Amino acid sequence: MKKGNLSLRLYQLAKWIDNQCTIADIGTDHGYLPYYLLDNQSICRAICCDINSGPLQNAKGTFSGARFKDKVDFRLGSGIEPLESSEVDYVVIAGMGGGLIVDILNKNISKSYSFKGFYLQPQTEQDVLRTWLLKxxxxxxxxxxxxxxxxxxxxxxxxxxxxxxxELPNGLFNEGDLIVYNQSSDKEFGHRIHRDSISIYKDYLAFKRRKYEMILSKLTEAGLSEKNSEKANLCREKLSDIDKLIQ
Ligand SMILES: C[S@@+](CC[C@H](N)C(=O)[O-])C[C@H]1O[C@@H](n2cnc3c(N)ncnc32)[C@H](O)[C@@H]1O
Structure with a gap:
């Protein structure tokens, strides 16, 4: 399901972004998220940033015309480098690997701390990102x-x-809406799941369960060398964590 030009994953982020705030979208590409937020959610201002000039041109194309001229800015550069400290309320970093998001946040950590919050959508290495954030x-x-x-x-x-x-944005993050799911030290499986996501989340866990079962059976078929045994044990730990979460 798509919402205009917005993919569902970006729409889910957009839903939780406050009206009347300012945002920066890092790795904006076509600038669809900032455009949607200005068009539908009356945010005050958006800064579209990208490390590559082609995507930034795409974003300028999305905003062609005078409608949001005074409310949008386009900046070329890596991560949060094009931003001043505290220049915006919230920073969005979506559609990148978890490791790259860590690099971006870590590059100038005092600047990272200066923003009110981050909406992050890691495509890979979610556990690496969560572990780094918590540390x-x-x-x-x-x-x-x-x-x-x-x-x-x-x-x-x-x-x-x-x-x-x-105080957190939008009133959507009320404690009662967040279910602490994962008490284990494994950060692969998320931590505080919003009520709205629970049923998809359970399907996701079932999907992960199938993945680790398949890996385990392939390892067993291949014969358990020392290296394979370690991997197999890791799979068993993951399966046991998933079983606890599914219950
Ligand atoms: C896969 S697209 C994601 C676009 C959009 N954020 C989304 O979620 O659909 C990744 C974008 O990030 C940009 N990018 C990659 N590394 C970056 C960095 N270090 N700083 C800023 N932008 C970066 C790329 O040029 C590209 O436009």
Missing amino acids: NGFTIVNDFCVFEDEKYYEGLFVVPAKPLDT
């Missing part, structure tokens, strides 16, 4: 999960070192 003073307020074009996508809303009882 570096960020609170994961919410994880979400969507299924689109035969694939599962994960997203997170995180705030720098802020207790959860402080």
Whole structure:
């Protein structure tokens, strides 16, 4: 399901972005998310950033015409480098690997701490990203999960070192709506799942379960060398974690 030019995974992020705030979209490509937010959610201002000039041109194309001329800015550069500290309320980094998102946040961590929060949508290495965030003073307020074009996508809303009882955007992150799912040390499976995502999340866990079962059976078929035994044990741990979460 698509919402105009917005994919479902970006729509899910957009839903949780406050009206009347300012945002920067890092790796904006076509600028669809900032356009949607200005068009539908009356945010105050958006800064579209990309490391490559081609995507930034695409974003300018999306915004062609005078409609949002005073509300949008386009900046070439890597990560949050094109932004000043605290220049926007929230920063979106979507459609990139978790490792790259870590590099972007880590490059200038005091600048990263200066924003109110980050909407992150890692395509891979979600566990690497969650582990880094928790080690570096960020609170994961919410994880979400969507299924689109035969694939599962994960997203997170995180705030720098802020207790959860402080004011959060949109009233959508009420404690009662967030279900602490994952108490284990494995950060692959998300942590605080929003009520809206629970049924997809359970399907996602079942999908992961099938994946680890398949890997385990292939390893067993191949014969358990020392290396394979380690991998097989890791699969068993993952399966046991998933079983606890599914219950
Ligand atoms: C796959 S697209 C994602 C576009 C959009 N954010 C989305 O989620 O659909 C990745 C975009 O990130 C840009 N990009 C890659 N590394 C970047 C970095 N270090 N800083 C800023 N942009 C980057 C690429 O040029 C590309 O336009």
